[in-house]
Amino acid sequence: MRSYADTIDNLKIGKHTRVLYQGFTGRQATMNAQESLEWGTNIVGGVKPGFEGEHLGLPVLPSVRAAVEKLKPDASAIYVPGNGTVAAMEEAIENEIPLIVAVAEHIPLHDTLRIHEMLRTQSKTRLVGANCPGIINVQGRCRLGFQPLPFFTDGNVGIVAKSGTLSYEAVASTTRAGLGQTYCISMGGDVLAGTNFVEAFQVLVEDEHTEGIIVIGEIGGSAELRAAEWIEDYNRRTANPKPFMALIGGIQAPPGRIMGHAGAWAAPGEATAAQKIKILEDVGVTVVDHPEKFGSGMKRLLNGRSSAGSPGVGRNGAAQRRSYHTVRRRPKAVGPSRSALGQRRTLYIKQSQAFDMLKARGIPTVDSSSKDDQKFLAISIDREARQPCIIASPTTDPSRAFQLSRKFPFAYGSDAPTSPGMLEKVASHLEISPNGQPELVRLIAELADLFVSKEAFVLQTKIVIGDGGSLQVQGAKFGFDDAAFRSSKRQADIHALRDVESEVPEEVDAEKEGMIYVKLGGEGSIGTIVNGAGLAMNTVDALVAQGGHPANFMDTGGKATSETIKAGFRIVTSDPRVKCIFVNIFGGLTLGDMIANGILLAFRDLDLKVPVVVRIRGTRETEGQRLIQESGLKLDAFGRLSNRLDHS
Template sequence: MSRVISTRGFRSQIASQRALHKHSTYGNAFPFTTSANRQSYADTIHNLKIGKHTRVLYQGFTGRQATMNAKESLDWGTNIVGGVKPGFEGEHLGLPVLPSVRVAVEKLKPDASAIYVPGDGTVAALEEAIENEIPLIVAVAEHIPLHDTLRIHEMLRTQSKTRLVGANCPGIINVQGRCRLGFQPLPFFTEGRVGIVAKSGTLSYEAVASTTRAGLGQTYCISMGGDVLAGTNFVEAFQVLVEDEYTEGIIMIGELGGSAELRAAEWINNYNRRIANPKPFMALIGGIQAPPGRIMGHAGAWAAPGEASAAQKIKILEDVGVTVVDHPEKLGAGMKTLLAERTWAGTQDRTAAGAGQRRGYHTAPRRPKAFDPGKSVVEQRRRLYIKQSQAFDMLNARGVPTVVSPTIHEEKFIAISIDREMRQPCIIASPTTDPSQAFQLSRKFPFAYGTDAPTSPDMLEKVSSHLGVSGKCQPALGKLIAGLVDLFMSKEAFVLQTKVVMGEEGTLQVQGAKFGFDDAAFRSSKRQADIHALRDFQSEVPEEVEAENEGMIYVKLAGEGSIGTIVNGAGLAMNTVDALVARGGHPANFMDTGGKATSETIKAGFRIVTSDPRVKCIFVNIFGGLTLGDMIANGILMAFRDLDLKVPVVVRIRGTREAEGQKLIRDSGLKLDAFGRSSRIANSLQSLSLWLTDVLETRLL
């Protein structure tokens, strides 16, 4: 299926999917409920309205991370009423600890739960909170196996009491109401006027810092999170922010992968047309330079076949009047301009939806060129793809015939994957694999996880009708779907794609197959060891494997890259590469050290980045939430000492203890430049590429 898709194609598919998603809230500005007679997960959106009134429970309360986090939140003003530790009853931090969520709900009456249960216990904690109907759950954990998440969303979809934020996210915070559920860096938040919704944690921190520097402050910061399936998406968060009396402007931070940004654009367009003086929207989208098919740091940061690229998402958002910037430092000043324009406009009639939002402030006129798909030769990580021959063996074992030498007959496309909008698995079917038509003609058929719905006669009839298959061919198609569903469920796949040819006599042959499985099922829970054993390390880039062993994600970029990058957080890492290219730089790699980067991981990052002979200069870009700026600086100094680095390094440290970190860099006497407020280029990323060039020309002499 083609990756080169026009924005017109996306809009036509959006229109065709509205009928399938008629019970969702994506196209509606108000109200929260989907109908007067039917309750659903959409009815829980109002549970996001946290504040001083919110009674917060901690699951895993006595753990080290939970204890540190709870102390900070209590000091800040969050109304924590107690916690849970299975089988234990007592006291912690002067608050009650109860043996189960059920008992805690009875005695403490919590409105929200923050889950800090370690390891694969997170899933059981989520299930317990849902079963006991806690109104809001915040899950910050990374690497929850995808099929566990699908099961959680099936529970959520069939109830109307509990709302989830996360997983794989910093959480949710209401600055006006002094309520934090998550690990957002509190020193950068100030009471103010801007609401922020973000996929990326580190980029959301950058947005907070930017709006604080601009004197705007924040109301809510709601995390969508970086997983394939989000408990709360952009549109659901928007519905809270446009109703919030303190929120005057809204910032969204998206990235490649999925279609949440497209639904957001559609919703914003509808909102702008409905409201006389709408609140302005700004956006930043990361991953313009991401190689196609690669996972850029976290589970959801990858574009599946047929999904919009980051550049296409930007175009669609701009078309509905959203101001899109290319670096988070521009968000504060940009929103200040938009809010001034809105105040000036007052209740004047708007002649075009969103027209005032872009007046006087817009993105840089020169949009960076997207990554060339032809240069991408390596498959993505954290999702495990197997060889076609291995996929054929799995199909043959289920009685599905395959053929190694494709025929010239017209192929049909049949797959099992994830519908991110419906938060369910789905069958994807297209009557052709012709790249010029496949996307427009493909259709998703979502089904409830863990049921026989995908193999029911009704589903077979729907898929057959769409594919143009009838009569004798239907049983063979049904057998293929049953085999794919069995593989999907039993082996925890995330995508199973096939190209098939139907014979006149009712025969079916699979001529092509691409099967991808969730590597997190093995890494987090040691499930699917047989699938994990199929991984072919010999065919992978050694530096990428080494980075993975160190808990980082490294992607070697093609081309003439000379600037090595070391960044904490996938969103910030993507935006760093995008920003460098937009300013004429040539990044050699993407590197996400993780949101909890330490001195040791920074040192390992230097070792891996400098193993690329193209690298002539390194840019370290760190925003400290949990990460401490001085700790990162010490890691950089350690790398210089132990690795005998020869290339100059530019270090940008923001966030927690940034001044201490910058001072350590400046005072080191090494080939280091501290890029920051006291540097000769101040905060201007516009000058960064020029500075790096200057470093190359002077420091290497």
């Protein structure tokens, strides 16, 4: 029986790929299409609902159905604004377009779950995204997305990434090393990825031009673990396998926080960034601590592979580890702090509010705790299955809960969570006797209904079941998808539970400016301002690796402007602990000289007294660095990160 797995070959784009644009006549789509056409992408036309005519010299059709019939597209790039993105994806799936690429951010999680339920039950359409730069084949001059084309050059390295800015850094690094790229495939930073690492690997190892593969991951989910398992098997069964390099962001991410990307959080029982690094290293992947190192490192690995060239080399990964390893020391992740209790992008409510929800549904709650008997039960997301799931552990003991935690996925919107088969599996894993099962199924039913009806992303409970079968909830942590309210004003009653007054002022201020700020605990003295969540995580990790003490994580967004940079300075310097500031900007769509002017403007308007170190890479980096260096202000600008973080 065919399934979504049969669509992996749809990722093999190139000169032959006939590209359709949904939302073709919009400003962003027009600019993007012009660039892609000039680069060589075979765009055959677009869609604008209710309109038929011409745009950029190409046909515009009134519906996807009409476009499919007339233009026979192989792929669709979706540039429909706002809530229309979800409807556009549904229309593309219904009309069986082989590949769809969705670049939009902040798609409500439950809309995405519904999309994945459609994808899971068909075998015609493959999704890349959402919330990602897209997919590009450099050899075939085919771009679906908004990757910065000036950094790409024909070459031999394939890149698969969760982070857009870190993937651009990897592209620039391999270009500077003279290697170039084949494919750059983005998973995106959302909770549910249309295409994951393993699926992308299957394209890259078969591609005749790809000789080495770069993997960029981060906290959240288990995609990196599945990637490690796949790589281990690939190395075992392949003579002279292609080498893999990796970077994992979020080593220093505070527990319980979402670090910019909607998917950059770890569900109960998921591995930390540090654990992911060790697992990848154990299967022979060379892990680096900054994307600048990808170019020179991959060159060494490829040279080693060429000189070896004999069956069996690299089968256990040892050759890769001998060739190149750049992580001098891997610092321990920071512990939880008071600021870790807040949340952005999603909304965690207070335990008392979660208890009120449960009591309103007839579920007994109690504030006292009997930890020896507690079991863990939650409804959340299984990112591998791309479905909601029950998460269960027979203990809440931190030393054992990770190993004993198990996920039970179920179809979105179905009765599966309370089916006899599911109940039997969950009850057995929780070690609950038959007399306690009626109360268990009632709790699962209420949690599943709450999960869907109120668009939650995680509903955690700690439960105790007495000898007579009575059930009590002794702890609860409920998180809801804020995007549902922000995008379409759904779940206003849940959003009203947010207590802004109890949150960190800098985090609330940054949110108003469209940025993500996380105040870090401890003796942090280095303020950070970075464009892109993945790069921001990696910046904090890199500073700690060099002995620094970051005061914050700040993601200004992938399209930072002079205004956002100025606002970033104002917010970061409002923390009295900050003694210096490190600005780390990689300009893909962002121009280096524009950022430099924003920094100079901030200095003049805010009368900054603290020293600032500025790293500008990417588009117009030389012009930006020169503006900083010639300003005469207390600033230092450079491009390479290596050996320069000590300025902070």
